Amino acid sequence: MNSGIARSTHGASAPVLVAGMGFVTPLGHTVEAFDEALFNGRSAVRAQTLRIKGFDPIDLAVAACEFESSGVRSSSRLPLDRGTAMALAAARDAGASAELTPGSVEPERLGIFWGSGLAGAGAFDDTTQALYGEQRRMRPTTVLTVMPNAAVAELALQFGAQGAAIAYACACASSAVAIGEAMRAIRGGWIDVAIAGGHDAMLTPGVMASWHAMRVTAPLPPGAPESACRPFSSDRAGFALGEGAVALVLESEAHARARNAARESALAPLALVGYATNCDATHITNPDPCGQVRAMRAALRDAGIDAAQVGHINAHGTATRAGDAAEAASVREVFGNATPVSATKAIHGHVLGGGGAMELAAAMRTLERGLLPPTANLRLPDAAFDVDFVRGEAREARDLRYALSNSFAFGGTNAVLIAGRATDL
Secondary structure, three states: OOOOOOOOOOOOOOOEEEEEEEEEEOOEOOHHHHHHHHHHOOOOOEEEEEOOOOOOOEEEEEEOOOOOHHHOOOOOOOOOOHHHHHHHHHHHHHHHHOOOOOOOOOHHHEEEEEEOOOOOHHHHHHHHHHHHHOOOOOOOOHHHHHOOOHHHHHHHHHHOOOOOEEEEOEOEOHHHHHHHHHHHHHHOOOOOEEEEEEEEEOOOHHHHHHHHHOOOEOOOOOOOHHHOOOOOEOOOOOEOEEEEEEEEEEEOHHHHHHOOOOOOOOOOOEEEEEEEEEEOOOOOOOOOHHHHHHHHHHHHHHHOOOHHHEEEEEOOOOOOHHHHHHHHHHHHHHHOOOOOEEOOHHHHOEOHHHHHHHHHHHHHHHHHHOEEOOOOOOOOEOOOOOOOEOOOOOEEOOOOOEEEEEEEOOOOEEEEEEEEEHHHO
16 A cells, blocks of 8 residues: 555545634633643543432433533524534634635635534433423424434535535534535545535433433542543443534635645644545444444555554544443454554543544644553453553654544444544645
């Protein structure tokens, strides 16, 4: 396979530049806050008591955002679900960091590609409570607030995007798929610029109770809720639900040159170079390592690089017994035990459909900083996993050129993204 240095700048294998990023995360809303938590392994997971009338209180580990959704105004002037408000806030910041201005992109060449596992969760929970708990009439805008493409519609209005505007719902792979498909659309020449990413805001009574009933959420360790999520640990016991949104502005190299987008900013020139998605088609919840292996190898082929050239993997790492075992086996099969692996859900929680975007952002910050983030709470890795986990402290990796991010979902959907330094391509 080729080295990835002398690559075409257009067509099916072209790298796609990351012109900007925006964050609404439990770790903070700026790249500086995100980095500080990421590279220091500072967990945002906290205890929250779920109280539902008629049921005993349930103590859960969650990673919530400090975010006031009621202050976000949309072009549609409709009431916004909390998740849609997060999406708008993150996308506005991404647009600002990319210096997108009216007229800088032809409307028909600008697309929206967005993922969410359960869009409108908060608004739907509020609606059912109003209807069945309080016998109140429905707002006439209810459907528009809870529909799966609500965020996509609001983003298109906000940016005047007249290209493709597509919502992706692939459970925990939703935003990774959205970003990958945006990359393909730019490579294919259908659009020049895409606003891509995802969100989920499921910290609502009905949704939290549903996840708790599946027995996949981590119990609260006495006195130390921040250590609830322990990916790849011998004593792992499940994940902490998170919330948030991350948006990327993706752009073809030719379009970036035309609008003189090479500029000083907080973000180094980074690019997406590889993407693949597939389905296990074996079980609705139990992951299949074989499907994950196929997805990672397909992403490497798409990037035109060898497994040995990937210097870091941001694992899906949910801290569930079956999920971590399957991923450790698939990573070992593709990369051996020499490629360092981190799992950031330990600090920002499982953001479900928005997780792929948040974890890709972590992988790109790793490339920018030349630092590998530690996997928080990983004191004793499972002895069955022959993988090089980054733990304890961040690890220097100054020659890092490519980082890979895994997203593996209920339903068997797998999505793998590979990022690289644009200056190396």
